[in-house]
Amino acid sequence: MAFRPIANTRSVTGIPTGRLAIWWVIGSEIVIFGGLLMSYLMFRLAHDEWAAHAANTNTAIGAFNTLVLLTSSLTAVLGHKAAEEGNGPKAAKMLWLTCLGGATFACVKAYEWSTEIAHGFTLTTNSFWGFYYTAAGLHALHVIAGCIVMLIVANKARKGIDLHHVELIGLYWHFVDLVWIFLFPLLYIAK
Amino acid sequence: MSAEAHAHPNYVKVWAILVALLAVSVIGPEVGDATGIQAITLFTAFGIAIVKAYMVCKNFMHLNVEKRYIVYLLTTCLVFMLLFFAAAAPDVMKTEGTNWTKPLVLTAPPAHHGEDAGHGDSHGGADAGAH
Numbered sequence: 001m002a003f004r005p006i007a008n009t010r011s012v013t014g015i016p017t018g019r020l021a022i023w024w025v026i027g028s029e030i031v032i033f034g035g036l037l038m039s040y041l042m043f044r045l046a047h048d049e050w051a052a053h054a055a056n057t058n059t060a061i062g063a064f065n066t067l068v069l070l071t072s073s074l075t076a077v078l079g080h081k082a083a084e085e086g087n088g089p090k091a092a093k094m095l096w097l098t099c100l101g102g103a104t105f106a107c108v109k110a111y112e113w114s115t116e117i118a119h120g121f122t123l124t125t126n127s128f129w130g131f132y133y134t135a136a137g138l139h140a141l142h143v144i145a146g147c148i149v150m151l152i153v154a155n156k157a158r159k160g161i162d163l164h165h166v167e168l169i170g171l172y173w174h175f176v177d178l179v180w181i182f183l184f185p186l187l188y189i190a191k
Numbered sequence: 192m193s194a195e196a197h198a199h200p201n202y203v204k205v206w207a208i209l210v211a212l213l214a215v216s217v218i219g220p221e222v223g224d225a226t227g228i229q230a231i232t233l234f235t236a237f238g239i240a241i242v243k244a245y246m247v248c249k250n251f252m253h254l255n256v257e258k259r260y261i262v263y264l265l266t267t268c269l270v271f272m273l274l275f276f277a278a279a280a281p282d283v284m285k286t287e288g289t290n291w292t293k294p295l296v297l298t299a300p301p302a303h304h305g306e307d308a309g310h311g312d313s314h315g316g317a318d319a320g321a322h
Contacts, residue, residue, distance in 0.1 A: 014258050023261050027268040034272030042276065042283040063217045067210060074206040077251045081199050174251045181243050185236035189220050 022168045026175045029142075033179050036138065040131045040186060053128035055191045056121060061112045062188035065105050066180060072101025073177040076170040079157075083166035088157045091166045095154035098173060102147040109140050132187055139183060142176050205250045212239050212246075 013020055044050050079094030113133075123133045146169070153165045219235020248254045254262060286293045 013260075015261070020261075023264060027264050030265060030268040031271055034269065035275055038272055038276040039279075039283075042280050046284040059217065063213065066213055070206060070209050070213065073247065073251050074202055077202050081202070171252055174247055177251075178244050178247055181240050181247070185216065185240050189216065189232070189236040191220075 016164065018164065018168055019171070022171045026171065029175060029179075033135075033138070036131075036135050037182060037186065040135060043127060043131065044186070044190065047127075050128045051191050053126060054187065056116070056119070057132070057188050058112060058115075059188045061108060062184050065108050066184050068101050068105050068108070069177045069180050072098045072105070073174050075101065076173045080167045080170045083157060083163040086160075086163065088160035088163055091163060092154040092158035095150050095157065095166065095169070099147045099150050099154070102143045102150070102173075105143055106140060106147075109136065135183055136187065139176070139179055142179070146173050146176055200250050202250070205246060209243055209246060212243050215239055216243075 044054075075094045075097040079091045079098065082088075082090035082094055113136075121129050123130055150169050150173070153162070153169045156162050157166050216235050216239040219239070220232040223229060223232030223235065254265075281288060282293075
C-alpha cells in the first residue's frame, strides 16, 4: 500500500481532513470576495453616477456566462455522485465537462474584456471599471486555477485513484459559481 | 448525519430551476425599468441571487447534510463581511457625522488620469461611449 500522509486520512473532526481544509479555503475566500463585493456595494450606493458606467457592461454576455457556470456546477456535482458510486471514468468525464465550462467562461470573458478595452473602458478609466476588472479578474483567476486542479484530479479519477478529491474540487467549483451568482447582478444588472 | 450518507437530489431538476431563476433575474430588471418600479429590479436581481445561492449551497455543496460547525464557520465569515461593511460604510457613504465632515470629493477636480471616484468619473471619452 502506498504511503499516505496521516493528515489526508484521519478525521477527528468528524469529517475527512481534506474536506475540512476545503471548507477553510472557502471560508477565507468568503472574506476575500465578500470584502471586495461589500466595498463595491458601498461605492455603488454612494455614487449614483456608477449606474451610467454599469450600463456599458454587456448583460447578455454576463447571463450567458452565468448559464455556463451553473451548467458546469451541474457536471461537477454529477462527477461527485459518480465518484461516490466508485465510477472513476464517469467522474473524470464529468470533471472534463466542468473544465470545458470553465474554459468557455474564460474565453467569453476574454472576448468581453477585449471588446470593452477596445471601447476605451480600462482598469484606470474610473473607479467603477477598476472594481469591475478587479472583481471579475480575481474571479476569472479562480476559474482558471480550478480548471488546472480539476484536470489533475480528473486524470487520477480516470484511473480510480483518490476519488474523494472529486468532491473537494467540486466544492471549490460551486463556491466559484456562488461568487459569480452575486457578481452578475452587481456588475451587469444593477444599472 | 454526515455528507457521506445522504441521498442525492435530482441534480438536473435543481439545475433547471436555477436556469429558470436566471431567466427571471435577467427579465425582471427589464420589466422594472419599463414600469419604473425599482422594487421589481431589486427583488428579481438580488432576491433571486440569494435564492440561487441557497439552492447551490443546499443541493450542490450539500451544506444541509454537512456537520453543523461547518455552517457556523461559513456564517462567521459572512458576519465578518457584514461587520466590515457596517464599520467602513459610514466613511464611504456619508459626508458628515458627529464632529466630522468629509471634504467634498465630488467637486470637479483637476484632471489627473488614474484618480479615484469623483475624479476619474468626470473625464475620459470612454464614459460617453457605449457598446
